[in-house]
Each structure stands twice: as structure tokens, then as C-alpha cells.
Amino acid sequence: MTTLLQVRDLSKSFGGVRAVDGINFDLHEGELLALIGPNGAGKSTTFNMVGGQLQASGGSVKLGGQELVGMKPRDIWRMGVGRTFQIAATFASLTVVENVQMALLSHQGRTFGLWKPAASQFRDQALTLLEQVGMRPQADRPCSELAYGDVKRVELAMGLANDPKLLLMDEPTAGMAPKERNDLMALTKRLVIERKMAVLFTEHSMDVVFAYADRMIVLARGRLIAEGSAQEIRNHPKVQEVYFGSGKTFEKEQQKAEATA
Ligand code: ADP
Ligand code: MG
Numbered sequence: 071m072t073t074l075l076q077v078r079d080l081s082k083s084f085g086g087v088r089a090v091d092g093i094n095f096d097l098h099e100g101e102l103l104a105l106i107g108p109n110g111a112g113k114s115t116t117f118n119m120v121g122g123q124l125q126a127s128g129g130s131v132k133l134g135g136q137e138l139v140g141m142k143p144r145d146i147w148r149m150g151v152g153r154t155f156q157i158a159a160t161f162a163s164l165t166v167v168e169n170v171q172m173a174l175l176s177h178q179g180r181t182f183g184l185w186k187p188a189a190s191q192f193r194d195q196a197l198t199l200l201e202q203v204g205m206r207p208q209a210d211r212p213c214s215e216l217a218y219g220d221v222k223r224v225e226l227a228m229g230l231a232n233d234p235k236l237l238l239m240d241e242p243t244a245g246m247a248p249k250e251r252n253d254l255m256a257l258t259k260r261l262v263i264e265r266k267m268a269v270l271f272t273e274h275s276m277d278v279v280f281a282y283a284d285r286m287i288v289l290a291r292g293r294l295i296a297e298g299s300a301q302e303i304r305n306h307p308k309v310q311e312v313y314f315g316s317g318k319t320f321e322k323e324q325q326k327a328e329a330t331a
Contacts, residue, residue: 072099074268075120075236080129082115089115091292092129097236102262102269104279106303107289108312113272116289117240120270121153122146133236148177152234154225154242157213166216166224167209170196173231199227202264203257219250223257230261239271243278251275255282280304288312 075097082090090112097103105113118124120131122143131138138146147153161169174192200206203223213221222242229237239258243251255278262269273279279286280300288296288303290312296303303309 073097074099074101074134075270076130076132077116077120078130078132080116080119080131081127082112082119082124083127088292090119090289093289093292093294095287095294095297097268097270099235099268100262100266102259102271102282102284104283104286105270105272105289106276106279106286110291111289112292113289114240117153117238117270117272120146121151121238147232150232150235151238152229152232152236153238153240154229157221157225157228162214163212165210165212166205167193167196167200169213169224170199170227170231173228174199177232196227199230200224202230202261203227219246219253222246222250222254226254226258226261230265233265234267237267237269239269241272241274243273243275248275248277251278252281258282 073096077093077095077097079092079094080090081088081092093112093116095103105116107113115124119126120138122138122141122145126139129139133146133149133151136149138149138151141149157169161172164172171192174195197206197209200209203226205220205223205227208216208220213224216224226242229239242258243254246254255273258269258271259282261267271283280303283300285297285299286303287294288306288309290308295308295312296306298306
């Protein structure tokens, strides 16, 4: 098992608030690691420090031994840390394949002004990525016409444009129905295996986390309170405490959520 990412004593303060408070974890090659925790636990802040969108207040993030803290987001991206972004409304009128071509152009350091002449050059590569997420047949439709779950697949293809060693997915299934959620995570799992990449993701549905994550880490109020397999996390007293208070379990809460969905 080769360690890809090493996070040590990573911290972020906003004014007096320690949003992330000295966390440590490793991520291995080929691993699908879930970062879970209640709202405000510090999950997005952690993602944004790994991706470079936020400057850490302290600590270290190493990818294959190289320090990422202090690097610009673009340079971190070029080193092989990908992330899925929502397709901006302004690009929804572009076709599926054009959106992926944009992501590929961006990897080449090309700007929007060079887009037209380069378009044909990246089309084949874009179609290959779309094939991998099952969206090849819809390549020439505008993104605005797609079903929500299909938009998420396109966003995943765009996240693969820099051929990432590590893909960051912050709430990739937000707003999706249970079936779509499962489909997207099953696809992600397949890509992890096929591309031998690692994924760090956050997810609200514990069903999905328990079904697809190889391992999970749990944040609460900026601190890492537990780490382990689905079984270990499910039965972890501290985890149940921060999620539900005493006496409740993931299963009961999941049933309630499904009933009200
Ligand atoms: P999560 O993604 O787990 O819901 P976040 O990382 O978004 O949590 O937030 C962690 C804490 O940091 C919260 O208390 C939040 O209010 C605070 N926070 C996040 N971003 C900022 C910011 N840009 N400025 C001030 N406080 C922030
Ligand atoms: Mg968040």
C-alpha cells in the first residue's frame, strides 16, 4: 500500500474560529476515502486547503512527498490533484463535449481566447473521457438539456481532465435521488480501480459512504475524531455522539431520512 497524500497537523483559523484544528491523515493509492462529519465540521475547509484554494494557517499536505501548502491551486492541479466543480451556468449552453474540451484546454494552460482553433484537437480526448463516464452518446447535446445525474457525470469527466492521481469531490451527490447517488458512486469506484487513482470525498448519505468508501475519517468541530472501516465507524461511540447525541444510530437516522425524502 503506497501512501499518496500525507496530511499533518493541518489547521485553518478564520478570525478566532479554528475551522480545522490540527488534523492528520493519510490517503493511499487506489483508495476511496470518505471525509464525513456534521455541518460546519471543517470538511470543505480541508478540501480547499488540499486543493490550494485556501491557504493553511499551519501544517503540511504532501503529495508523493512534495509539499503542497503554499502552492497555487493551478500548480497543485498540474501536479495531479483534480477536483470536480459545478458546471457554471454560463457554460450550460455549450455542449457536453465542449465543456470537457474546456477542462482539457485549461490543463494545457490555454485560455478561452484560444478555444476555437484548439477545439478539434481536444475533441478526441474529450470523447474518450466521456466514454469512461458513460456520456459518449450525449456528447453533442447542450449541458442545459441534461438530467441532473448526467450533469454530474460530465463534471466527473471534467475532473479527470488533468489525469489526476488524487480527485477531490466535495459533496458530489448533493441534490441527487438515491438511485442516481448510487450510480455516481459506483462509477467513481470503477474509475478509482481502472485509473489507479485515489479519491477523497464528502457525502451526506451514510448509506452511500458505507457502501462505497474503502475507509472513512470523521471530523467534528475541526478535529479528527475517528478513522476506520464502515464497521468501525458505524459502531464508534464518539461518532454516534456527534451525529445524533446518545441512543441513536446511523441505521435509524437513515430510515428517517429516506422516509421524509
Ligand atoms: P463543512 O464543509 O464540514 O460543513 P466548513 O469547512 O465549510 O464545514 O466550515 C467549517 C467552519 O469554518 C464553520 O464554522 C464555518 O462557519 C467556518 N468557515 C468556513 N469558511 C469560512 C470563511 N471563509 N470565513 C469564516 N468562517 C468560515
Ligand atoms: Mg462543506
